Amino acid sequence: MSNELVIDVTPNEIVIALLSNKQLIELSREKNNLQFAVGDIYLGKVKKIMPGLNAAFIDVGYEKDAFLHYLDLGHQFRSLSKFLQQALAKNGRNLSISKMKLEPDIDKNGKMSETLKSGQHILVQVAKEPISTKGPRLCSEISIAGRNLVLMPFSDKVSISQKISSTEEKLRLKQLLQSIKPKNYGVIVRTVAEGKRVAELDKELRSLVEKWEESFEHIRDLNPPKLVLGEMDRTSAILRDILNSSFENIYINDANAAKDITNYITSIAPEKSKIVKYITGDVPIFDQLGIDKQIKSSFGKTVSFKNGAYLIIEHTEAFHVVDVNSGNRSKAGNDQESSALEVNLAAAGEIARQLRLRDMGGIIVVDFIDMHSAENRQKVFDKMKEVMGLDRTKHNILPLSKFGLMQITRQRVRPEMNVEIQETCPTCLGSGKITPSVLLTDQIEQNLKRVVAQQSDRKLTLKAHPFVAAYINKGIWKTLRREWQSELGIKLSVREIPSYDMLEYKFFDKNNQEIELI
Structure with a gap:
């Protein structure tokens, strides 16, 4: 691969x-x-406590207050809060978590109203970006990600990625990190750290600790809400x-x-x-x-994937629906069951790609082609788990029901990627009325004269849809491009841009900067 x-x-x-x-x-x-990307750390201010939700709304500078649930405070919230108060008092100078005595963990069944109060300054991290009408989702269990390690202030735990299969390597990494990490810092060892030497890991660990401590050096000068440490x-x-x-x-x-x-x-x-x-x-x-x-063939309601088979992808307020269709494909000698299995296995790969490509989150219901064999349904389930194994986003897959339905949950931390692939009608430009297409070249020529009149630069480029560009360049000696060059005393290049609408065109100068018509 x-x-x-x-x-x-x-x-x-x-x-x-x-x-x-x-x-x-x-x-x-x-x-x-x-702004407000996943991983960003903010100094916020508590706006409102919601006892019924056991949560609080925090002002981090977004147009809507961000949401923080009690369970997202983190076990060591008291230690984080104490450190923040010390940093605000001393402006972060000579402060080190390693020298602190950590406070007891908060009660996991506690109440937000007993932990926070309105107007309080609080350190929070964006866990989910603003989506639709909702503000950011926050947490106070701070983590700082590096390539090989994730630093967890106010913790002493060393965790190893489950994707590292070797027991010996897990033990080596755990012992190594326990011997080099500073006191009161926890570490998550990422998969790519497998086989890495102690010098490389120690260098990255020191860099992450330094990055965390430097962010507090001038925190007293920050008036919340304010970004303290931005994700890259x-x-x-x-x-x-x-x-x-x-x-x-x-x-x-x-x-x-x-x-x-x-x-x-x-x-x-x-x-x-x-x-x-x-x-x-x-x-x-x-x-x-x-x-x-590829973008224009992969987005939209209908997506083809193999031998005429296709997916129909619909979105509702509650969940996403994917319908698998065999289309008009047929193979001689194949019975319905084996044909359905073949299409479903191919569909699993395309569905996994679509989930990553569109960054679809929440609940996804997939309607596979009906299969009577429990063994075949298991094959499709196993295939889906295999292809989804490449997805870095947290997800969970349930086996197919007897009706051929599969439920998938996928963590949603950013707005779904949506690309509008339908183009404005090239003849009416969305108005429902058209001017004669035979006048297009006259329109281009008139606008070209306007460009020449307002530009001292005599070297210009016209970018247009390939069909229009081909018409302007049609011929060997007597072409529209040569006629315009001769008449206006310029050097004109015509470039084909496949992504343009049919009748879309733009003019550019010699530095490839678009020329706006005045």
Whole structure:
């Protein structure tokens, strides 16, 4: 299995596509001014206690107050609260958790009204990003993630990833971390730490502790609500979590970002530093590498996956529904049961991909094609568990019912990825009325003259849908492009952009900056 990452950097956002064996399996968009991301640590203020919910609403600066349940306070909330008060009093100088005497754990059956009070300052971490009309979901059991380790302040426990199968390796890592970790810090050892040497783990552990302690140095100057410690950007977080030997290429269209990512990879995996490829050109990077076509074929209500079979994906307020259909496929010699099994097994792989790609969370109900054999239903269940094993998001899968229904729960921490694949009508532009299409080239020519009049630059580029671009370039000597060049005294390039609507076109200068028509 080979993995590739394609990163499209635009002025407003960064779009990240993860490919496995050239197939798109994850897509995420990160606004350049993204706030309240999972992992961000805030100094907040308690706004309201809700005894009936045993919870509180916390002001962290979002337009809606964030939600904090009593069970998400964490066992060592008293110690965290004590440390925060000391940091606010001393401005974080010379404060160390290792020198503290930890407070007793809070009562797991306690009440929020007895633990917090309105107006109190509190340290919280975003556990779930704002979704729809809801504000962020918070917790006060702070964790700081690194590549190999996750640091847990106010704990002494060392936990090892269950995905490390070797008992000897688990024991080695546990003994190693117990010998090097500072007092009053807990550690979760991640899967990628398997086989790592003590020097590398010790260096990362010290870095995480330093990162935590430095965030409190000037905390007294912060007026809540305020960000105390931000999670790294989504691109670096993805690299931190999934970068391994299977990664072959990382393509990116921004020189500065390419340099930053190269430096980051060099720090965590020096042997992989040469996989970053800076992509240039007038054509968008997603069009160059065929990502845009995969996006448009993978999103939407109907998704085809094998030999005419397809999925129908619907969304309701309560859950998501996936219906598996065999389409018009048929194979001579195959009975209905074996054919249904074949389609269902193929559907399992596509469903797992769709859940990751769209980042669907909550309850998902899958209606597989009916199978009478309990053995075949078990095969589909086993296949689904296998393909979902690659999903980093927490999930739970129940066996198929006798009606062919499977229930899946998948943790939802971010808004679902939704890509609108339906395009505006290329002839009426959504108005329901059209102008004669034969006038399109006249319209382009008129706007080109306006661009020439307002620009001193004589080297221009016209980007249009491939059909329109082909018409403008049609011919050998007598083409519309050459006529316009000769008449206006300019050098004009015409570029095909497959992701444009049929009649969409834009003008660009020699620096590839779009020219707005005045």
